[in-house]
Amino acid sequence: MPLHMLFGPEDLLRCRFAISPLGQTHEAVRTLRRRERHGYHLPWLRRIGRAAEGLDLTELLLLMPRHGGYTPDFLGPPPAVPDASFEDELARLRATDPALARHELTLSLACTPGAADSPLGRAMLHDPAATVRRLADITERAWRALIKEDWPRLRTLLEADIAYRARQLAEGGLERLFEDLRPRMSWADRTLTVHALHVSARTRTQTLDGRGVLLMPSVFVWPDVVSGFIPPWQPAVIYPARGVGGLWREPDAAAPDALVRLLGANRAAILADLEEPASTSVLARRHRLAPSTVSAHLAVLRAAGLLVSRRRGHEVRYERTPLALALLAGG
Structure with missing residues (x-):
């Protein structure tokens, strides 16, 4: 109606x-x-x-x-x-x-x-x-x-x-x-x-x-x-x-090979997965990693200029930078 x-x-x-x-x-x-x-x-x-x-x-x-x-x-x-x-x-x-x-x-x-x-x-x-x-x-x-x-x-x-x-x-x-x-x-x-x-x-x-x-x-x-x-x-x-449509999908089994060689498997997978901003806890569940491990990877990616972080209420969300998008496209 x-x-x-x-x-x-x-x-x-x-x-x-x-x-x-x-x-x-x-x-x-x-x-x-x-x-x-x-x-x-x-x-x-x-x-x-x-x-x-x-x-x-x-x-x-x-x-x-x-x-x-x-x-x-x-x-x-x-x-x-x-x-x-x-x-x-x-x-x-x-x-x-x-x-x-x-x-x-x-x-x-x-x-x-x-x-x-x-x-x-x-x-x-x-x-x-x-x-x-x-x-x-x-x-x-x-x-x-x-x-x-x-x-x-x-x-x-x-x-x-x-x-x-x-x-x-x-x-x-x-x-x-x-x-x-x-x-x-x-x-x-x-x-x-x-x-x-x-x-x-x-x-x-x-x-x-x-x-x-x-x-x-x-x-x-x-x-x-x-x-x-x-x-x-x-x-x-x-x-x-x-x-x-992608809400329940698991992360891709493998990030691009060149990106894996550059960043390591877990960091490359996390970077490839961030199509939308996400928090440490969400990424930890998706990738079946300890939150402390994910936090350490995010810190490295952020220091390398591949991620930026923004606070939303009580959470911090991470999203990719243009440099990260260029790396993913190149891969």
């Missing part, structure tokens, strides 16, 4: 990006159920298979209709800050007003025939405060089993997408921002049009009224673009992050 978001002057000033580990956790749960559509994530699905089998996701999945229905917004409210921690977002979920929870639970259960009248649906609506607590507990277990170990890798990809789109915005405005997501999204005449996967003859129009739009890249939402939220939440667009 296409959604037309109408921007006023104030909305143009209130567009922002954010990353949601809580939202990514729920998208990961959906991916477990729709694995046939997510070939990109097969390595991850195989690796977490046993941990996923130990999760009871029944209540959570009841609120995730299969065919484009409504999932309660309180389960993954719009992040209050650009890079919220999972713990902070989970605390917001646990603090949900029971009256709001009941309202959104009712809307969600109505999307699945018979769900509201089922024993589980009735129990959820009878005591929404207890339901919120159970859903928060389930979400926390899902985070630990499905996402926590890989979160540095996922966060790196999501932050790289935001950095790219910030450059697109600076160079060409909102029209350029989502140019590579056509035809799912388009911008014209101060209107952002979002085409959901399940298209209906009906067209919705939403006037933003100065609230702006929250833009959230997602690892698991591909190939869809998702629009949300309903009031009182800020409107949002959740879109597939760039680079998902």
Whole structure:
């Protein structure tokens, strides 16, 4: 169903990006159920298979209709800050007003025939405060089993997408921002049009009224673009992050021979792997090396003028210099 978001002057000033580990956790749960559509994530699905089998996701999945229905917004409210921690977002979920929870639970259960009248649906609506607590507990277990170990890798990809789109915005405005997501999204005449996967003859129009739009890249939402939220939440667009196709790939078995002879096998592999900026911990996991070993290699590469480092929050990210790109091209 296409959604037309109408921007006023104030909305143009209130567009922002954010990353949601809580939202990514729920998208990961959906991916477990729709694995046939997510070939990109097969390595991850195989690796977490046993941990996923130990999760009871029944209540959570009841609120995730299969065919484009409504999932309660309180389960993954719009992040209050650009890079919220999972713990902070989970605390917001646990603090949900029971009256709001009941309202959104009712809307969600109505999307699945018979769900509201089922024993589980009735129990959820009878005591929404207890339901919120159970859903928060389930979400926390899902985070630990499905996402926590890989979160540095996922966060790196999501932050790289935001950095790219910030450059697109600076160079060409909102029209350029989502140019590579056509035809799912388009911008014209101060209107952002979002085409959901399940298209209906009906067209919705939403006037933003100065609230702006929250833009959230997602690892698991591909190939869809998702629009949300309903009031009182800020409107949002959740879109597939760039680079998902290579998210779970292992580093190439061998860097170019000439580069290996020059730098050594591990340093050459690390340099070849840095297609996007990455931290020491992410590189250590990818290359199955101790963080201290990777740190030492990065220090040598940086001293040689092949890498630069930039601090992002509590992490330091490394990226290749033009000299490194020339060496790789020559190899």
